[in-house]
Amino acid sequence: MSRVVKVEPLTTARALRGPFDYRAPEGAVVGTRLVVPFGHRDVPAVVTGLADDSEHDVVDVRKVVEPALPPELVDLAFWIADEYCSTPARALQLMLPPGGARAKTALYAEATDAARDPEVRLTGAQRALLDSLPRFTGGDTAALRRLEGRGLVAIVPRVVRRVPLQVSVGAVRERPRPTVAQQAAIDRLTAAGPGEQLLLHGVTGSGKTEVYLQAAERTLAAGRSVLVLVPEIGLTPQIVARFAERFGDTVAVLHSQLSAGERLDEWMRLHRGEARVCVGPRSAVFAPLRDLGLVIVDEEHDSSYKHEGDPRYDARGVAAQRAAAAGAVLVVGSATPRPESINAIPRLQLAERVDGQGMPPVRIVDMRSAPNALHPDTHAALMGARKAIVLLNRRGWSNFLNCQTCGHAWECPQCDVTLVLHAAQREMACHHCGHREPVPRRCPTCGGVSIARHGTGTERLADDLAQAGVPVFRLDADVGRGAQVLAAFGRAERGILVGTQMVAKGHDFPDVDLGVVVDADSTLRFPDFRAEERTFALVTQLAGRAGRGHAGGRVLVQTLDPEAESLRFAAQHDSDGFLRAELGRRRALRYPPFATLIRVVCGAEAPGAALRTATTIATGLREGEPDSGAGAQILGPARLFRLRGRERAQLVVKASDRTAAIALVRGVVDGVAGGREHRGVALSVDVDPQ
Numbered sequence: 001m002s003r004v005v006k007v008e009p010l011t012t013a014r015a016l017r018g019p020f021d022y023r024a025p026e027g028a029v030v031g032t033r034l035v036v037p038f039g040h041r042d043v044p045a046v047v048t049g050l051a052d053d054s055e056h057d058v059v060d061v062r063k064v065v066e067p068a069l070p071p072e073l074v075d076l077a078f079w080i081a082d083e084y085c086s087t088p089a090r091a092l093q094l095m096l097p098p099g100g101a102r103a104k105t106a107l108y109a110e111a112t113d114a115a116r117d118p119e120v121r122l123t124g125a126q127r128a129l130l131d132s133l134p135r136f137t138g139g140d141t142a143a144l145r146r147l148e149g150r151g152l153v154a155i156v157p158r159v160v161r162r163v164p165l166q167v168s169v170g171a172v173r174e175r176p177r178p179t180v181a182q183q184a185a186i187d188r189l190t191a192a193g194p195g196e197q198l199l200l201h202g203v204t205g206s207g208k209t210e211v212y213l214q215a216a217e218r219t220l221a222a223g224r225s226v227l228v229l230v231p232e233i234g235l236t237p238q239i240v241a242r243f244a245e246r247f248g249d250t251v252a253v254l255h256s257q258l259s260a261g262e263r264l265d266e267w268m269r270l271h272r273g274e275a276r277v278c279v280g281p282r283s284a285v286f287a288p289l290r291d292l293g294l295v296i297v298d299e300e301h302d303s304s305y306k307h308e309g310d311p312r313y314d315a316r317g318v319a320a321q322r323a324a325a326a327g328a329v330l331v332v333g334s335a336t337p338r339p340e341s342i343n344a345i346p347r348l349q350l351a352e353r354v355d356g357q358g359m360p361p362v363r364i365v366d367m368r369s370a371p372n373a374l375h376p377d378t379h380a381a382l383m384g385a386r387k388a389i390v391l392l393n394r395r396g397w398s399n400f401l402n403c404q405t406c407g408h409a410w411e412c413p414q415c416d417v418t419l420v421l422h423a424a425q426r427e428m429a430c431h432h433c434g435h436r437e438p439v440p441r442r443c444p445t446c447g448g449v450s451i452a453r454h455g456t457g458t459e460r461l462a463d464d465l466a467q468a469g470v471p472v473f474r475l476d477a478d479v480g481r482g483a484q485v486l487a488a489f490g491r492a493e494r495g496i497l498v499g500t501q502m503v504a505k506g507h508d509f510p511d512v513d514l515g516v517v518v519d520a521d522s523t524l525r526f527p528d529f530r531a532e533e534r535t536f537a538l539v540t541q542l543a544g545r546a547g548r549g550h551a552g553g554r555v556l557v558q559t560l561d562p563e564a565e566s567l568r569f570a571a572q573h574d575s576d577g578f579l580r581a582e583l584g585r586r587r588a589l590r591y592p593p594f595a596t597l598i599r600v601v602c603g604a605e606a607p608g609a610a611l612r613t614a615t616t617i618a619t620g621l622r623e624g625e626p627d628s629g630a631g632a633q634i635l636g637p638a639r640l641f642r643l644r645g646r647e648r649a650q651l652v653v654k655a656s657d658r659t660a661a662i663a664l665v666r667g668v669v670d671g672v673a674g675g676r677e678h679r680g681v682a683l684s685v686d687v688d689p690q
């Protein structure tokens with residue numbers, strides 16, 4: 001047995017790097033969780049290696065914590081630490097079982113052999129009670145305890161599973177016969193070799209889910225497990241329900257809306273191998289599945305796969321790594337795949353909708369001379385539609401207020417952004433830091449009382465439409481309970497679903513005959529190389545919600561920029577055309593996938609500090625670049641808007657050699673992070689920023 005364990009203490013400090021040596025406790029293996037004395041504290045830790053001896057004097061650990069992490073997840077943590085320029089300790093934190101809960105137990109009663117003795121005298125009620133065993137005691141604990149006293153019953157605590165899945169989302173669907181295209185995709189996936197990657201590019205409504213289900217079925221039959229990643233589980237209950245319908249109890253769900261207890265129980269079922277399919281959002285990529293055979297990433301274009309805390313991992317990248325390490329097949333699916341994926345992964349196509357219906361016609365509506373949020377044609381179409389979905393990617397009532405006398409505009413005291421009016425809450429809110437204040441009656445600068453409300457958000461639009469007498473269902477982050485809103489809209493005879501990008505996620509309603517995008521170019525106005533990609537995906541996805549049934553459907557896209565290429569391609573349902581044009585543009589401008597981007601953001605409260613640190617880092621990068629082999633261009637530093645009371649500055653590295661660039665950035669940032677003069681400056685490194 002090894003005498004020494006190599007341990008990674010789970011601290012967040014960038015400068016402290018393990019492993020540290022301790023005396024090995026009984027039975028320790030890679031993945032064993034511990035509490036170890038570290039500095040003046042006891043901290044949680046994970047065993048990352050074993051050794052026969054150490055060059056240091058080793059001490060004992062405080063205790064061993066159950067359950068251990070699977071060793072594959074320890075390897076994955078090291079990969080993440082490298083790939084996303086973080087530390088093993090921070091990456092290991094991601095792998096831990098859900099905290100804040102213990103296994104739940106209840107009393108479980110079984111009849112003993114003595115109870116079978118025909119001489120035993122029992123009342124009718126006692127006889128019935130005995131016949132109902134074995135089971136949890138429930139309300140009969142007292143009566144059963146009396147029988148226990150007579151030696152007729154044994155009562156022991158037993159773990160109760162908290163079940164998060166209420167699988168009664170409508171009737172259980174008949175399993176459809178796959179179309180020719182679906183069957184070809186299923187066969188190709190089944191024949192894929194270990195570690196192979198495939199892109200399932202299927203138009204909206206082409207039945208990608210059925211392909212996943214049948215591929216998963218064959219993987220399970222071969223004795224291996226399946227990981228299914230979905231964008232936001234609260235908004236995509238349909239896909240969870242379909243997996244649960246098809247595979248029953250072997251499906252575990254992991255997501256943040258479960259109680260801590262439910263999450264722990266699901267995690268443990270996966271860990272013990274009782275559940276062999278895991279469905280969940282981004283963080284489910286760390287599910288403790290064993291013997292992984294298939295990894296599915298649904299709606300792979302969705303930006304929620306990117307985690308915005310340190311480590312800034314991308315669940316799509318992690319899923320690919322996990323699949324490769326396990327020899328599993330990776331399939332990523334979308335109607336609007338990313339340029340990165342189309343460039344790198346062989347594709348399977350589903351070119352048509354399963355019902356044989358064509359794609360709905362899309363009309364671009366020029367808003368340059370329209371005074372209101374809705375064009376008169378859009379308004380008329382909405383009034384005539386049976387069921388419509390309206391996408392407006394802006395929450396609240398109006399997005400900016402100003403004083404008509406002096407021009408004063410209401411801004412967040414912590415961030416350089418305007419406050420958004422939320423009429424129902426009678427509040428102004430900052431969408432970046434959460435600051436709130438009452439709706440102003442008069443201007444604090446000039447005392448004027450005439451205050452103009454500019455712009456329209458989902459709250460105002462929903463209110464306007466409800467005024468016109470149509471049932472309106474609103475779906476945005478302010479409303480919450482997304483799944484309920486969607487279900488109510490699904491059941492309704494008529495109505496309009498109004499909301500942010502949430503309304504465009506894979507929902508499958510057969511009776512939606514109109515789709516509307518209000519202000520389609522809002523995403524185009526972001527100064528960001530992904531602006532085109534996002535706009536194309538959003539409009540195409542929204543258009544994909546319409547016309548799924550036999551009634552057909554159509555789509556209106558309102559814009560101030562009717563010539564925009566991404567909108568033109570979306571209106572033609574031409575994702576190949578879009579991807580070709582976009583890849584051409586990216587190649588010319590040296591953006592991903594033709595280069596790796598790394599973004600470094602510095603933030604500090606002290607005036608000027610963020611920019612000073614960013615300048616130091618930029619200088620360090622420029623000095624180190626020639627010897628690094630990264631082929632990197634260093635852009636910036638540039639100021640960003642103030643956020644949560646912190647000034648910010650960023651720089652961007654555009655590099656040909658990914659590994660070399662990450663090493664270069666890591667070296668410079670770690671050097672600066674340890675320096676005294678940069679204390680109080682928060683540093684964040686984002687490899688592959690969204």
Ligand SMILES: Nc1ncnc2c1ncn2[C@@H]1O[C@H](COP(=O)(O)OP(=O)(O)OP(=O)(O)O)[C@@H](O)[C@H]1O
Nearest residue numbers: 176177178179204205206207208209210354506508
């Ligand atoms: N072979 C089939 N025959 C009949 N109906 C099918 C078949 N395959 C799938 N369906 C049904 O077609 C509908 C659309 O399927 P699904 O939601 O999987 O599409 P999708 O490709 O994921 O679309 P999106 O990209 O919009 O999410 C579902 O109601 C599904 O039950």
Ligand SMILES: [Zn+2]
Nearest residue numbers: 412415430433
């Ligand atoms: Zn703010």
